[in-house]
Amino acid sequence: MLIYICDDSKSDCLRLMHHLSAYENEIGADFSTVAFSSGDEMFSYLKKHREIPDLFFLDIYMEGKDGMEVARELRRQQVTSGIIFTTSSTEHAMDSYEVHALYYLQKPFTHEHFLMAMQRCEALIQTAQKKLSVSVKGKELLIAFSDILYLETGRHTVIFHTRKETFSVPGSLSRFADAFADTKNFLSCGRSYLVNLDFVEGFLNQDLIMSDNSLIPVPIRKQSETARIVEEYKNSLAKPTVTF
Known part of the structure; x- marks a missing residue:
């Protein structure tokens, strides 16, 4: 960290x-x-x-x-x-x-x-302490969870969008589901996206706005629930405690 x-x-x-x-x-x-x-x-x-x-x-x-x-x-x-x-x-x-x-x-x-x-x-x-091991072009990489903006389903691949770079890993999004299952700040947006709530800036129409200005489409059936989860997560971070 x-x-x-x-x-x-x-x-x-x-x-x-x-x-x-x-x-x-x-x-x-x-x-x-x-x-x-x-x-x-x-x-x-x-x-x-x-x-x-x-x-x-x-x-x-x-x-x-x-x-x-x-x-x-x-x-x-x-x-x-x-x-x-x-x-x-x-x-x-x-x-x-x-x-x-x-x-x-x-x-x-x-x-x-x-x-x-x-x-x-x-x-x-x-x-920050959690890391994910992935193979990229035959090379093993350790990716910190805190560096991941979001994961996106590609054509027979999963596209990793991180703070520094974007790369693809063979497989499906469900392959990584267990690794993120117990993390409070990662949210599934339909079958195609897994987003890090720390990098969500807000909503634009039906999309999530990410800190890199990417737009993540949210399925209609999940929009209300997603908006509630995002708001609750942001509110949980927004209340400092004063020490006297």
């Missing part, structure tokens, strides 16, 4: 990394963490490497772009990753709803409070 930390306080950044390291050992996860001292530095890195993390920790009070401005810019660029704010004040707590933040963690925080924040990321962490 890839995590970006954006905080202009080196000591605060080191403390957060210590909490993450302890939590990583507690749950047996595999975290990769990259730290930045400013929003500009982070965006420059993102532009160069084009590697979107699963989770951002953003300090609100920084020189240059503050954490809220950084979060708004991420959402404008259709980055749907989880966001946790770390800050010394609750002044912007209500603003965090606007960017669908998972949590608002007030400094200085204890490990107990840190764990409360990470509980909001359980589904995200579980998905």
Whole structure:
């Protein structure tokens, strides 16, 4: 699981990394963490490497772009990753709803409070840790669930649309059904599509709008149910908890 930390306080950044390291050992996860001292530095890195993390920790009070401005810019660029704010004040707590933040963690925080924040990321962490092994042109690839936008049925193939690339795998969509059966954020749209709800932007007429501007047709009989599921999933991510 890839995590970006954006905080202009080196000591605060080191403390957060210590909490993450302890939590990583507690749950047996595999975290990769990259730290930045400013929003500009982070965006420059993102532009160069084009590697979107699963989770951002953003300090609100920084020189240059503050954490809220950084979060708004991420959402404008259709980055749907989880966001946790770390800050010394609750002044912007209500603003965090606007960017669908998972949590608002007030400094200085204890490990107990840190764990409360990470509980909001359980589904995200579980998905990020899951990987699917597929064979592409004779080469075995491990694809992280969190990198998959959607799967599409092709002609005797399944087309994988991911954050970085699109490729085909021989077989049918039902072949992969069991692998995604216990994931809360993957939704079947008829027999032809399996979509990652984290990358659904909304509805346009009878189609789902994906973060890459793709349109996924939803069968008429499933439109009401699909709209309800999408709304409930988005609402479950949109309510941050304030720590006092």
